[in-house]
Amino acid sequence: MIWQILREAWVSISAYKMRSFLTMLGIVIGVAAVVLMVAAGQTVQNEITKTFDSMGTNLIIIAPAETVSGGVRGGRGRPSVTFDDVAALRELPDVETASYVISTAAQAVYGANNYGVSIYGTTPEYLKVGNWEIEDGMSFTEKDLKSGKPYAIIGQTVVDELFGLQNPIGKTLRLRGKPFTVIGVLKSKGDNLMGNDQDNIVMMPATTVRQRLKGSNRPQYADIAFIKVTQEDRMESVSNRAEFLLRQRHRLKEKAPNDFSLHLMTEMVEKVRQIGFILSMLLAAIASISLVVGSIGIMNMMLVSVTERTREIGTRKALGAPNKWIMLQFLSESILISFIGSFFGMILGVLLSQIGGALYEIDVPISIWSVIISASVAIIVGILSGMMPARKAMKLDPIEALRYQ
Amino acid sequence: MTQIVIRIEDLCKTYFMEGGTKQDVLKHVQFKIQKDEFVAIMGHSGSGKSTLMNILGCLDRPTSGNYFLEGKNIAQATDKELAIIRGKRIGFVFQNFNLMMKRSLADNVSLPLIYQGVGQKERYKKAVELLEKVGLKGYENRLPTQISGGMQQRVAIARSLVNNPAIIFADEPTGNLDTRTSVEIMNLFTELNKQGITIVLVTHEEDIADFAKRLIVIQDGQISYDGPREDYKT
Ligand SMILES: Nc1ncnc2c1ncn2[C@@H]1O[C@H](COP(=O)(O)OP(=O)(O)OP(=O)(O)O)[C@@H](O)[C@H]1O
Numbered sequence: 001m002i003w004q005i006l007r008e009a010w011v012s013i014s015a016y017k018m019r020s021f022l023t024m025l026g027i028v029i030g031v032a033a034v035v036l037m038v039a040a041g042q043t044v045q046n047e048i049t050k051t052f053d054s055m056g057t058n059l060i061i062i063a064p065a066e067t068v069s070g071g072v073r074g075g076r077g078r079p080s081v082t083f084d085d086v087a088a089l090r091e092l093p094d095v096e097t098a099s100y101v102i103s104t105a106a107q108a109v110y111g112a113n114n115y116g117v118s119i120y121g122t123t124p125e126y127l128k129v130g131n132w133e134i135e136d137g138m139s140f141t142e143k144d145l146k147s148g149k150p151y152a153i154i155g156q157t158v159v160d161e162l163f164g165l166q167n168p169i170g171k172t173l174r175l176r177g178k179p180f181t182v183i184g185v186l187k188s189k190g191d192n193l194m195g196n197d198q199d200n201i202v203m204m205p206a207t208t209v210r211q212r213l214k215g216s217n218r219p220q221y222a223d224i225a226f227i228k229v230t231q232e233d234r235m236e237s238v239s240n241r242a243e244f245l246l247r248q249r250h251r252l253k254e255k256a257p258n259d260f261s262l263h264l265m266t267e268m269v270e271k272v273r274q275i276g277f278i279l280s281m282l283l284a285a286i287a288s289i290s291l292v293v294g295s296i297g298i299m300n301m302m303l304v305s306v307t308e309r310t311r312e313i314g315t316r317k318a319l320g321a322p323n324k325w326i327m328l329q330f331l332s333e334s335i336l337i338s339f340i341g342s343f344f345g346m347i348l349g350v351l352l353s354q355i356g357g358a359l360y361e362i363d364v365p366i367s368i369w370s371v372i373i374s375a376s377v378a379i380i381v382g383i384l385s386g387m388m389p390a391r392k393a394m395k396l397d398p399i400e401a402l403r404y405q
Numbered sequence: 406m407t408q409i410v411i412r413i414e415d416l417c418k419t420y421f422m423e424g425g426t427k428q429d430v431l432k433h434v435q436f437k438i439q440k441d442e443f444v445a446i447m448g449h450s451g452s453g454k455s456t457l458m459n460i461l462g463c464l465d466r467p468t469s470g471n472y473f474l475e476g477k478n479i480a481q482a483t484d485k486e487l488a489i490i491r492g493k494r495i496g497f498v499f500q501n502f503n504l505m506m507k508r509s510l511a512d513n514v515s516l517p518l519i520y521q522g523v524g525q526k527e528r529y530k531k532a533v534e535l536l537e538k539v540g541l542k543g544y545e546n547r548l549p550t551q552i553s554g555g556m557q558q559r560v561a562i563a564r565s566l567v568n569n570p571a572i573i574f575a576d577e578p579t580g581n582l583d584t585r586t587s588v589e590i591m592n593l594f595t596e597l598n599k600q601g602i603t604i605v606l607v608t609h610e611e612d613i614a615d616f617a618k619r620l621i622v623i624q625d626g627q628i629s630y631d632g633p634r635e636d637y638k639t
């Protein structure tokens with residue numbers, strides 16, 4: 001019986017081609033929008049994960065404490081972690097390594113070229129902490145750090161902007177008029193999530209930055225420090241030990257607040273992922289408004305159809321159609337429309353998301369969600385929007401329906 | 406032995422209208438119709454002919470009284486039971502044909518069989534067969550819009566035959582046709598009647614009623630004449 005009903009439904013739909021097509025289009029657009037938005041959301045989440053992976057997730061970041069005055073949060077306090085603090089942290093159990101950064105920025109000059117760059121004064125361990133690799137040349141050493149050698153390791157962008165096709169190794173670039181010898185080139189990392197170019201970087205020994213670029217009356221203090229933990233499940237314990245150690249070294253009284261703040265990268269990753277997830281749900285919710293509009297379209301078409309075909313319904317009933325059959329036939333029509341619409345909407349959505357991904361050179365996942373969404377839309381929308389018209393058809397009195405002009 | 410197809414006893418139909426007024430449209434009507442009969446029902450407009458036909462055709466129920474169709478009292482059957490009876494035992498021919506204009510003649514003719522669970526191929530075969538029987542051989546894939554009114558009514562007659570009904574009801578089947586076409590349709594009915602199909606039709610026209618063997622005249626909801634056609638004098 002179900003095949004007979006579906007066949008009748010199909011023949012009826014195809015009898016009104018233009019109208020059925022336009023109604024389907026509403027669902028096509030709605031499903032395509034939802035699939036597209038879900039793909040966009042997933043892409044954002046994937047990119048977030050990728051960015052964090054490129055930084056390494058087993059990181060504890062030690063920043064200056066937030067200043068609190070009168071209960072109001074201010075900005076960051078002044079740096080409170082010293083180079084020696086970091087050396088001590090490095091010796092804690094489960095710590096793979098630790099490093100720190102003094103950051104500044106300047107215009108880098110080579111020959112006639114110049115370019116604004118970020119400068120990281122750091123230790124040789126920073127490469128490991130930040131998941132950086134040397135592509136060409138070499139890193140500076142502990143010895144270079146001690147003696148404050150004017151050595152620089154530069155990112156791909158700096159290479160491109162200053163040296164073009166020349167080999168930068170051994171060349172001298174100038175920052176604030178002072179010369180630095182390029183000894184290494186970093187492997188490219190590309191943009192981070194915020195669109196910042198991670199390759200626009202010049203790394204050098206922290207001591208060198210202090211002496212030549214960013215002097216301070218407290219030269220032994222780092223702007224920010226990093227601990228790389230061996231395993232993710234040790235993050236908590238290392239964080240606790242680090243806090244204890246730093247309080248001890250800073251001679252803080254029992255009730256005094258920390259003069260530094262610890263941030264677990266794993267927690268930050270989790271937070272950002274959650275935001276990404278909420279964002280993608282929000283996008284999908286907005287897109288599904290178009291689905292609602294589409295299903296109203298189906299309902300409207302079905303109501304018109306029932307009215308137009310009142311005589312047909314009366315005839316069918318007179319010729320022995322059970323009420324249930326009439327209802328199922330009209331319900332099948334709306335389900336069929338939403339089913340076909342959803343199918344093509346899914347294809348369109350996947351296609352558009354792949355084209356978008358290709359244009360922006362991002363991997364866009366084709367997820368099982370698009371299939372799940374379209375299949376459930378097909379059934380739910382079909383039933384919801386077909387129910388009322390189908391019941392209306394079912395309840396028609398055959399005598400009155402046959403008299404209908 | 407003759408077989409009684411329809412027997413109605415003391416049949417009444419009252420319409421209750423909004424505002425509490427009621428109208429007795431059929432008042433204690435009774436008659437029998439035997440197999441192979443060809444009955445014409447006549448009467449003035451508003452006399453209750455269509456109301457009677459709707460009850461006989463199981464589209465409606467009497468307010469009181471009994472209706473035996475092939476021996477079974479169906480005066481108070483449910484909608485579902487009535488739908489089954491219509492599908493299996495009754496054929497309809499309407500004044501305005503009531504064909505599905507966007508469907509082929511074969512689809513139209515075989516429509517009632519869908520509800521009997523007959524498969525597509527079988528239905529098509531039956532439709533071709535019946536279209537030939539009503540003189541529309543080779544028309545199975547045409548649309549109703551491509552043929553004349555008389556032909557459309559033939560299609561409707563073919564459709565009424567498709568479920569091998571006990572009886573065919575036709576409420577003013579020639580009402581929308583010109584005289585010549587009407588005669589053709591009536592000849593077709595006569596032919597079918599000769600083949601043993603019971604026919605009950607409603608008409609306004611004396612000439613049409615002439616094709617029937619028996620005449621029932623309704624006046625104001627009551628039977629004023631019931632007998633051989635030729636014995637009736639206006
Ligand atoms: N659904 C209904 N509700 C109320 N009154 C009705 C209804 N159907 C018919 N009637 C009334 O019943 C009476 C008989 O109607 P019916 O249609 O049976 O007449 P008829 O003999 O077929 O007339 P005609 O020759 O014009 O077709 C009319 O007065 C009509 O107004």
Ligand SMILES: [Mg+2]
Pocket residue numbers: 454455456576
């Ligand atoms: Mg009438």
